[in-house]
Amino acid sequence: MTDAFLDLHKLPRVAKKEFDIIEPQVPKDASDLLFEASMKPDDIKYIILSHLHFDHTGDVSQYPEAQVLLGPASISAAAPEYPTVDESPFDGAIFAHARNDFPFDKGIDFFGDGTLYILDAPGHMQGHQIALARTGTQEWAAMGGDCCHHRDFLEGFSRDIGVSVGPGSQAGFHKDPEDAKATISKTQILHSNPEVLVVLAHDANIDGCIPLYPEKLNGWPERNLKNLTRKGVLTLEEVKARYN
Known part of the structure; x- marks a missing residue:
């Protein structure tokens, strides 16, 4: 599961309009x-x-041999895409490499051996999915994508999800708030399991705490990674230093 290969210059014009904010x-x-x-x-x-x-x-075009796999209804939800429609935030270049939608409603054992599950996680947008990977005998890592945007939601609904203002002038951060709440509730169950490490794509509190590839995540319970979080988000200088 990837948050992938970001070439800022190739993004749709509408997406670039948000750069001053994000x-x-x-x-x-x-x-x-x-x-x-x-x-x-x-x-x-x-x-x-x-x-x-x-x-x-x-930029998935960097990987000519790769099959790009999307959640159900992803392509239809994003069409018509950029540059066919200039106002679309969805990059049509991805569709040229997306060779099929995942044909599942709930989940799939990807390799058929119980090491990687791709799970339907609707709410944020159509086709949103998360991955559950076995990292050891009694340990798993759940890659939560954008099922929620702050780790506080993993502990419970101390506040409601945003439904008023969101990116791209949309109403809130989730296309379907009720489906999003249901997905978050299921993710909370994963998080409550001591054998599962849930990693959210935008969880700034784990920046610098979770190892980056090619370092391995195996053995995360012994390293106490589930409880190792930052008190504050990384500064821009820390981000740059981390990748140098």
């Missing part, structure tokens, strides 16, 4: 990290995207 920084993208592990672009056979928002997709 100030994206990409010192290294996924391809840089793979290169550091001596992996070549042709080595990548599958790219599983959590959803089609620009900060979770990127």
Whole structure:
């Protein structure tokens, strides 16, 4: 599951309009990290995207042998895409590499051996999905994508999810708030399991605490990674230093 290969210059014009607000920084993208592990672009056979928002997709054309796998209804929800429609925030270049939608409603055992499950996690947008990977005999890592945007929601609903103002002038951060709440509730159950480490894409409190590829996540319980969080978010200087 990837939040992937972000080339800021290739993004749709509408997405770039938000740069003054979100100030994206990409010192290294996924391809840089793979290169550091001596992996070549042709080595990548599958790219599983959590959803089609620009900060979770990127330039999949760097991986010509990869099959890009999306959640159900992702393509239909994003069409018509950029540049066919200039006002669309969804990059149509991804569709050229997306060779099929995942044909599932609830989940799939991806390799058929119980090591990786792709789970339907609706709410944030159509086709949103999360991944549950076995990292050891009694340990799992759940890659939560944008099922929620702050780790406080993993502990319970101390506040409601935003439904008024969201990115791109949309109403809130989730396309379907009720489905999003149901997905968050299920993710809370995962989080409450001591054998599961839930990692959210936008959880700034784990920046610098969770190892980056090519470092391994295996053995995270012994390293107490589930309870190792920051008191504050990383500064821009810390972000740059982390990738140098």
